[in-house]
Amino acid sequence: MRILIMGGTRFVGLHLAEAALAAGHDVTVLHRGRSGAHRLPRATHLVADRDADLSVLRGRSWDATVDVSAYYPRQIRDLAAALDPGAAGRFLLVSSMAVYDTPAAPGFAEDSPLRPADGPEPDTVTGETYGVLKVQCERAARQAFGPRTLLVRPTYVIGPEDYTHRFDYWVQRLARGGEVLAPGRPDAPIQVVDARDLAAWMLTLLERNASGAHHAATPPPFTFGGLLDAVASAVAPAGTTVTWVAEEFLRAAGVADRALPLWPTSPELRATNTADPAAALATGLTLRPVADTARDIPPFEPLPETLTPDQEADLLTAWHRRQRGRRPAPPRTLSPRGVG
Numbered sequence: 001m002r003i004l005i006m007g008g009t010r011f012v013g014l015h016l017a018e019a020a021l022a023a024g025h026d027v028t029v030l031h032r033g034r035s036g037a038h039r040l041p042r043a044t045h046l047v048a049d050r051d052a053d054l055s056v057l058r059g060r061s062w063d064a065t066v067d068v069s070a071y072y073p074r075q076i077r078d079l080a081a082a083l084d085p086g087a088a089g090r091f092l093l094v095s096s097m098a099v100y101d102t103p104a105a106p107g108f109a110e111d112s113p114l115r116p117a118d119g120p121e122p123d124t125v126t127g128e129t130y131g132v133l134k135v136q137c138e139r140a141a142r143q144a145f146g147p148r149t150l151l152v153r154p155t156y157v158i159g160p161e162d163y164t165h166r167f168d169y170w171v172q173r174l175a176r177g178g179e180v181l182a183p184g185r186p187d188a189p190i191q192v193v194d195a196r197d198l199a200a201w202m203l204t205l206l207e208r209n210a211s212g213a214h215h216a217a218t219p220p221p222f223t224f225g226g227l228l229d230a231v232a233s234a235v236a237p238a239g240t241t242v243t244w245v246a247e248e249f250l251r252a253a254g255v256a257d258r259a260l261p262l263w264p265t266s267p268e269l270r271a272t273n274t275a276d277p278a279a280a281l282a283t284g285l286t287l288r289p290v291a292d293t294a295r296d297i298p299p300f301e302p303l304p305e306t307l308t309p310d311q312e313a314d315l316l317t318a319w320h321r322r323q324r325g326r327r328p329a330p331p332r333t334l335s336p337r338g339v340g
Contacts, residue, residue, distance in 0.1 A: 001206065002026045004062040004088070006050065006079065007069030008043070009036030011161045012094060015199035016066060017043055023203060028062065030054075050075055054082035061087040064206045065145075068094045071125050071133055073140035080144035090206060091145035095138050095153045097191075097217070097272050098131035106189070106220055106274035110153070110213040114138075138213075148211035154198055155191035155217040155273065156262060160296050166261035167192065169306055170231050171297040177237040181260070181312050181319075184247045186225025188264040189273040191217035193285075194293045201285040208283065215277040218287060224264060230290035245319045253315060258305045 001020075008017040008029030014036050020027045021042050028044040031037065037045055048056045050069070057079075065088040070076050080088070101113045115131045117139070122129035141149045158167035173180055193216045201216065228242055247265070257265050264270045277285065302308075307315075 001064060002028070002062045002089075003206070004028045004030065004057075004060075004065045006030050006065070006067040009034075009040065011163060012157060012195050012198060013066075013068040014039060014161055015159075015195045016068070016202060019196075019199045019203050025203075028060075030057070050079065054078060057082045057087070058084065060084075061089070063089040064092065065089060066092045066094070066202065066206070067141075070137050070141075071130075073121055073133070073136040076137055076140040076144055088145055090148070090150065090209065090211075091141060092150035092152060092202060092206060093137060093141045094202075095151050095213075096131070096134045097153050097155050097215070097275060099135045099138060099153060100131075100272055100275075102268045103271045103274065106271075107276045108274065109276050110215060110279060150205055150211055151213040152198075152202060152205075153213060153215050153275075154193050155215075155275065156193070157195050157198060158192045158290075159195040159293050160298065161195065164261075165300055165303055167293070168297050168300055169261045169303060170228060171235055171294045172299065172302070174228065174232045174240060175235040175237075177240045179316055180228075180240065180242045181307070181316055182224070182228055182242050182244050183250055183255075183260045183263045184224070184244070184265070186223060186228075186244055188224045189220060189222065189270050190224045190227055190262060190264055191220070191222055191273045191275060192227065192290065192293075193217055194288055197285065197287055201280065201283070204284040210283060212279075214280045214283065214285075215275045216280050216285060217273075217275050217277045218290075219277055219281070220274045224262070227262075227290060231294040234291035234294040243316060243319070245315065249319060249322065250315070253318070255307075255315070256305065258303075259307050259311075261303070261306065 003020050003025050005013050005017055007013045009031045017027050017029055017040050030046040032049050033047040046056045099114050101115050103112050114135050117132045117135035121136055122133055138151055198216050257263055
């Protein structure tokens with residue numbers, strides 16, 4: 001199979017390209033030449049900026065096209081316009097769980113209502129516009145490439161090559177040991193998928209000529225506490241403990257969401273982390289244990305917005321004072337790493 005990957009040199013796209021090449025497929029990756037190209041010596045490389053000029057696609061055709069880098073519907077429309085008629089083959093868009101309006105109940109399926117997205121197309125990606133843009137991207141994909149378009153809606157994607165380092169933060173923190181501050185409640189739902197499992201399964205969908213929308217996530221119930229327990233089982237030294245600190249306490253201390261990655265902070269976010277992946281599992285999605293993913297995460301430099309060890313220690317000290325019924329001393333404010 002001849003496969004075009006729009007953005008095939010980072011994270012999910014890179015894992016997909018590697019899986020497709022290992023399976024004997026003919027892979028073309030379109031990218032800006034900034035990262036990861038050296039990892040794919042057997043792929044055909046088309047260097048272009050999808051926001052500027054896609055003329056390099058003219059006169060070429062593929063059996064399948066996978067778009068892992070579309071954030072705006074105009075990018076999908078521009079891609080369709082740049083391709084010769086029928087040149088894309090089967091089209092697969094990597095979308096997001098963020099497309100959903102607040103689900104009515106845990107275990108929601110792919111037909112759960114989507115976010116309202118009939119207004120103007122946002123011109124920037126923010127926490128507020130991301131979900132709307134992904135809905136509009138899905139709509140643009142179906143309009144451009146037909147009703148048999150594949151829509152893959154992953155939850156938090158984790159694993160090697162993740163440039164966001166959200167999951168990796170907890171791997172590195174638990175590997176350091178000691179008392180670990182965890183935000184909120186251990187029973188808060190969360191879902192993840194290893195990028196390598198996601199890539200292998202997307203390739204299976206293309207090989208089977210599948211269509212429609214599919215979730216990619218751990219089956220519920222899966223919790224933040226379960227996630228940290230799994231990571232700890234893989235990397236934490238003996239004597240490591242996890243202390244759960246109430247959300248209202250952290251908010252009063254000025255701790256930002258990004259200071260503790262993957263923190264399920266809102267009811268809407270927690271509800272969205274209860275999706276039913278039965279359709280994906282029935283079509284071949286195989287999920288490795290979270291502990292195995294944790295073992296494969298390499299060291300990295302701490303994210304500038306996450307808690308420093310001193311900030312974490314101050315917060316834990318203040319929290320324990322409060323729990324003992326004493327008047328809590330306010331945590332020391334340290335900037336810019338996540339507090340203040």
